[in-house]
Amino acid sequence: PTEGSPLTPVATVSRYACQRRTTLENHNKKFTDAFEVLAESYEFNNMEGPCLAFRRATSVLKSLPWAVRCLGATQDLPCLGQHTKKVIEEVLQCGRSFEVEKLLSDERYQTFKLFTSVFGVGPKTAEKWFCRGLRSFSDILTDHSIHLNRMQQSGFLHHGDISRAVSAAEARSLRSVIDGAVHCVTPAATVALTGGFHRGKEFGHDVDFIVTTPELGEEESLLPNVIDELKEQGILLYCNYQASTFDMRKLPNHHFEAMDHFAKCFLILRLESSQVEGGLHCAEGDIRGWRAVRVDLVSPPVDRYPFALLGWTGSRQFERDLRRFARVERGMLLDNHALYDKKKKEFLAASTEKDIFAHLGLEYMEPWQRNA
Ligand code: ATP
Ligand code: MN
Ligand code: MN
Structure with missing residues (x-):
């Protein structure tokens, strides 16, 4: 069939963000905004699986050069499960998701959101404070049994400024x-x-x-x-x-959430x-x-510069999928320091980001195409 004829199969969307060119132009913001609230809420509740599922679904929709206008359009898309499709359907029919609206007005969600907006405060600390019955910044700052580390002290001191984009x-x-x-x-x-x-x-x-x-x-x-x-x-x-x-003798750690070992501040x-x-x-x-x-x-x-640049350019979802792709599809371990081939039992050298994409058998993607 000639190009554009109805018989031409629509290019399939990859399950991996590192095989989807994702620019900042998001045609599906009303869905991805809803998913992001759900992902966050699962993160606050320590539910890594569902959290990641919504982050993956968000990333797939962000990569589409078109807007989803009916549920049927999502049929051949990867990483969309029952729950995500239910949210899409609700948003299509009512313009909003009731599950998301309920979360946005939920005290636990709101408090976690507020507390984690402070530099140095993650979900664990937010949880500890929430369980103690604390709900506002003044609750925290007037409770003398709470110890703030130096990072959190600065976080509170400069909160007004650094919470602004x-x-x-x-x-x-x-x-x-x-x-x-x-x-x-x-x-x-x-x-x-x-x-x-x-x-x-x-x-x-x-x-x-x-x-x-x-x-x-x-x-x-x-x-x-x-x-x-x-x-x-x-x-x-x-x-x-x-x-x-x-330490170059260590094998790359494919667990993305682990921090890298370079000097940083x-x-x-x-x-x-x-x-x-x-x-x-x-x-x-x-x-x-x-x-x-x-x-x-x-x-x-x-x-180590090309690996560090690739790792720090992000996005986070792009990095997660790059590592997962390397391990699952290529039998290689990638992190911010190195790329290791498990079959050949050797490190693969690179002097540019392009070399790393080439080792992985991936088409090169420009940084502006990595907004997964
Ligand atoms: P934003 O606009 O919100 O800052 P961002 O993509 O720049 O978005 P950052 O949190 O600044 O997000 O992270 C940038 C990149 O640096 C991410 O891809 C992440 O993988 C990496 N990164 C951030 N912190 C660390 C860390 N401690 N160790 C290793 N990599 C990190
Ligand atoms: Mn950063
Ligand atoms: Mn940043």
């Missing part, structure tokens, strides 16, 4: 701040934007950078020196530095309004003249 203009300004600090301490070092902004997002919850040195081993002192420099500039509001625990920086084209995205900050922003820096040894 970071704009692309703010990310660009932070890039010159980081560039300046890095080159001041190590002129030969390189800085690359990664995370959501590298995928072309207009807004993010933080800004992520990979910094490294052309000389292997020189990266070891890089982050501590950059942190000192930011401190000297008077813009370091919070810093959690984790030294490298990287989770920061809160002070960003001056005058340094941002068109001003700050945060109105209160604009009046004050500055705002607090979350910044992540990771510094892999230069020979």
Whole structure:
């Protein structure tokens, strides 16, 4: 049959996000927004299976270049189970899902959502506080039996600013701040934007950078020196530095949720309004003249750079599926450090992201196509 004739099979949608080009253009937002609430709620209740099922379904719908207009249209799509289809049907018929509406007004869901919006507070801590009967920030801050760690203290202190989205203009300004600090301490070092902004997002919850040195081993002192420099500039509001625990003798850990072993730091920086084209995205900050922003820096040894870049560019769902694809379909182990072939019992070398896609037998995808 000629192209476009009714006999041409519609290209099948892959079960793996790493085989679906997913841009930021989401034609199915009303469904994926509903799924995201359900996934979150399952996450809050420690139900990993259903949580992942809704995240996968979200990712499949995000990849479609068309909007779902009837349930029949989802027939040949992967990763959509009974529950997801019921939600789609409800949204199609009523414009909303009652299950989602019930969750949105549920006290447990609302409280977890509020508590986990604080930097340093995950579902476990939220659960502990909820079970103690705490429901608001003032409940927590006035309860003297609650111990807040340093990260959570900063999280509360800067909550107003860091719960507001970071704009692309703010990310660009932070890039010159980081560039300046890095080159001041190590002129030969390189800085690359990664995370959501590298995928072309207009807004993010933080800004992520990979910094490294052309000389292997020189990266070891890089982050501590950059942190000192930011401190000297008077813009370091919070810093959690984790030294490298990287060991090349270990096999890659395909469990995505495990953190990588590179030296990294989770920061809160002070960003001056005058340094941002068109001003700050945060109105209160604009009046004050500055705002607090979350910044992540990771510094892999230069020979691990392509793996680190691939791992930190995300999205999270893209990364999960990349690892699952490597293991299930190729018998390989992939993480942020390396790619290991289990049959050949050897590590596969790469000097670019493209090399890694090629080893996996995957078509290369640009960062802006990884918004799974
Ligand atoms: P957002 O706009 O919300 O920041 P994002 O995609 O940039 O979206 P991040 O949470 O900043 O999300 O994470 C960016 C990438 O970095 C993710 O793909 C994730 O895999 C990776 N990442 C984040 N934290 C760690 C960590 N501690 N160890 C390893 N990888 C991490
Ligand atoms: Mn990010
Ligand atoms: Mn981040």
